[in-house]
Amino acid sequence: MSAVNVTGLTVRFTTETGVTTALDHVELDIPSREFVVLIGPSGCGKSTLLNALAGLLSPTEGTITSAGEPVDGPDPRRGVVFQQDTTFPWMRVADNVGYGLRARGVPAAERNVVVEEYLEAVGLSDQRHAWPKELSGGMRKRVAIATAFAADPTLLLMDEPFGSLDFVTRTRLHDLLLALWQRTGKTIVFVTHDVDEALALADRIVVLSQGAVVDDIDVPFARPRTDELRRDSAAIDLRRHLLDRLGLADQRTDLPAA
Amino acid sequence: MNVSVTQHRLTGVAAIRPKPAGGRLATVRRLAIAIAVRAAGFALLVAIWAAASTQFLAVQLPRPELVLQALSDNLITAPSLSLQGLQGGYLSNVGYTVANTLVAGLVGGSVGFFVGAASARVQVVRNASSPVLLLFGTVPDLVLAPFLLIWIGPGRAAQFVIVAFFCFVILAISTQNAALRLPTRYEESAATLGAGPAHRFRTIVLPATIPAIIGAARIALGTAWGLQCAGELLGSERGVGRVVVLSQQLSFTAGTIAVILLLGAVAVAVDTALVLALRTLCRWSAGEGA
Numbered sequence: 001m002s003a004v005n006v007t008g009l010t011v012r013f014t015t016e017t018g019v020t021t022a023l024d025h026v027e028l029d030i031p032s033r034e035f036v037v038l039i040g041p042s043g044c045g046k047s048t049l050l051n052a053l054a055g056l057l058s059p060t061e062g063t064i065t066s067a068g069e070p071v072d073g074p075d076p077r078r079g080v081v082f083q084q085d086t087t088f089p090w091m092r093v094a095d096n097v098g099y100g101l102r103a104r105g106v107p108a109a110e111r112n113v114v115v116e117e118y119l120e121a122v123g124l125s126d127q128r129h130a131w132p133k134e135l136s137g138g139m140r141k142r143v144a145i146a147t148a149f150a151a152d153p154t155l156l157l158m159d160e161p162f163g164s165l166d167f168v169t170r171t172r173l174h175d176l177l178l179a180l181w182q183r184t185g186k187t188i189v190f191v192t193h194d195v196d197e198a199l200a201l202a203d204r205i206v207v208l209s210q211g212a213v214v215d216d217i218d219v220p221f222a223r224p225r226t227d228e229l230r231r232d233s234a235a236i237d238l239r240r241h242l243l244d245r246l247g248l249a250d251q252r253t254d255l256p257a258a
Numbered sequence: 259m260n261v262s263v264t265q266h267r268l269t270g271v272a273a274i275r276p277k278p279a280g281g282r283l284a285t286v287r288r289l290a291i292a293i294a295v296r297a298a299g300f301a302l303l304v305a306i307w308a309a310a311s312t313q314f315l316a317v318q319l320p321r322p323e324l325v326l327q328a329l330s331d332n333l334i335t336a337p338s339l340s341l342q343g344l345q346g347g348y349l350s351n352v353g354y355t356v357a358n359t360l361v362a363g364l365v366g367g368s369v370g371f372f373v374g375a376a377s378a379r380v381q382v383v384r385n386a387s388s389p390v391l392l393l394f395g396t397v398p399d400l401v402l403a404p405f406l407l408i409w410i411g412p413g414r415a416a417q418f419v420i421v422a423f424f425c426f427v428i429l430a431i432s433t434q435n436a437a438l439r440l441p442t443r444y445e446e447s448a449a450t451l452g453a454g455p456a457h458r459f460r461t462i463v464l465p466a467t468i469p470a471i472i473g474a475a476r477i478a479l480g481t482a483w484g485l486q487c488a489g490e491l492l493g494s495e496r497g498v499g500r501v502v503v504l505s506q507q508l509s510f511t512a513g514t515i516a517v518i519l520l521l522g523a524v525a526v527a528v529d530t531a532l533v534l535a536l537r538t539l540c541r542w543s544a545g546e547g548a
Contacts, residue, residue, distance in 0.1 A: 054450055055450075056446055056449075056450070074446070076452030078450065080447065082443055082447060086447040088448075089542050090465040090466060090468075090542045091465075099448070099461070100451030100453075103452045103461075133543075
């Protein structure tokens with residue numbers, strides 16, 4: 001069964017300047033356990049599609065089903081890691097990580113086991129009693145990832161979660177995310193505008209442009225993907241192809257030296 | 259050495275960072291200096307008062323020691339004022355004023371909080387409450403007093419309504435503003451984690467708005483003491499306002515100042531309690547120490 005099926009999805013917004021079509025008859029099918037990256041330039045509809053998948057946005061036309069059930073609102077089976085910092089500042093780290101479990105009435109003893117497991121997985125066991133204000137941006141993002149995984153969704157939606165982080169922190173979080181994904185077998189839909197991030201993470205890359213799917217590419221490279229991938233001719237070709245799709249064909253596409 | 263575990267912003271690698279030397283000692287020293295400065299300020303005020311009182315009659319501006327004497331003589335019972343019909347001494351009358359103010363403030367403030375929070379999230383409630391909040395946020399609450407005197411008389415109920423309504427308006431406006439400023443992403447995130455509306459209200463909206471609520475409560479109470487006394491001045495059997503009226507009739511200015519200072523001391527204590535509550539409940543906030 002598909003983790004997500006999108007049929008004829010159209011989303012229009014009414015603004016002061018008129019009606020804007022953010023998504024235009026999008027068709028998408030995502031099998032379970034797949035790591036799908038949605039890529040596209042700013043304003044192409046990536047985040048709108050993700051919000052619709054999360055149930056935070058109602059389609060103007062079309063249908064979305066997740067695990068065979070229609071998406072008609074937020075549901076803990078579809079977790080979200082937002083682009084902005086959403087760790088709750090008034091809760092300590094451990095309370096943030098256990099929030100979803102507590103909201104669903106999971107007993108404290110059971111909850112604490114899961115919280116400790118994910119705090120350890122993201123390397124924040126020593127910060128369990130810290131306030132978010134005491135953490136760096138990268139650490140808060142790790143709290144958000146632990147919070148999302150601890151709630152045990154079947155589908156995890158991630159909206160440019162690492163966009164504001166520096167290269168080193170982002171690379172570390174890629175490794176962490178892939179490790180958690182492989183351990184838990186969740187389906188992940190990850191939004192980015194970064195071609196290299198897409199190549200590092202994806203099983204499949206879906207390219208969006210002006211509210212429509214313009215390309216859907218399987219990424220054949222074995223994992224773990226190391227810096228050697230930067231010298232792989234197939235990877236270089238795919239990178240050029242993606243840049244071309246993003247309207248950057250005229251830009252310099254040589255890869256930086258590894 | 260006093261240390262804290264931190265993490266390097268770029269590498270994410272845990273590291274040990276020493277805290278500034280003598281952290282606790284420095285805190286105690288800062289506190290002691292703050293208390294000393296406040297005491298010095300108070301002493302300066304009393305000194306100016308004592309110096310000024312030498313230029314006036316006792317009925318115009320009594321000396322500080324006369325005020326202390328009045329406080330001591332009338333604290334439990336007020337013999338001279340009892341002849342005018344006053345029950346009890348300064349303490350019980352201040353207690354009456356304090357109890358009325360706090361109960362009315364709590365009731366009005368609580369209703370204001372819920373209306374403010376609801377109006378921030380439900381358009382119908384916002385549309386319905388906005389005219390009232392806008393009107394009474396700008397018009398002084400005391401304009402209600404003449405109407406209340408006509409409708410329900412000058413007793414405790416009228417005082418309660420004046421204070422409660424004022425606190426309602428302040429808390430409703432402050433809570434509404436705080437809830438509107440709260441980024442929707444927090445509630446959206448909570449919803450995707452399985453939190454229903456009631457759970458979101460309790461775990462997101464309420465804690466996020468607590469700093470604004472306590473700040474508004476301090477502002478509201480700061481004025482509520484005066485409103486309660488004003489209500490009592492309009493006609494009351496008990497309370498600080500009643501003591502002030504009777505003392506004025508007897509030209510007992512020292513008594514008037516004494517009872518006002520006693521109420522002021524209680525108001526400062528309540529405000530200090532709110533500040534401590536803010537520091538305890540809002541350790542998470544960037545403005546409060548963890």
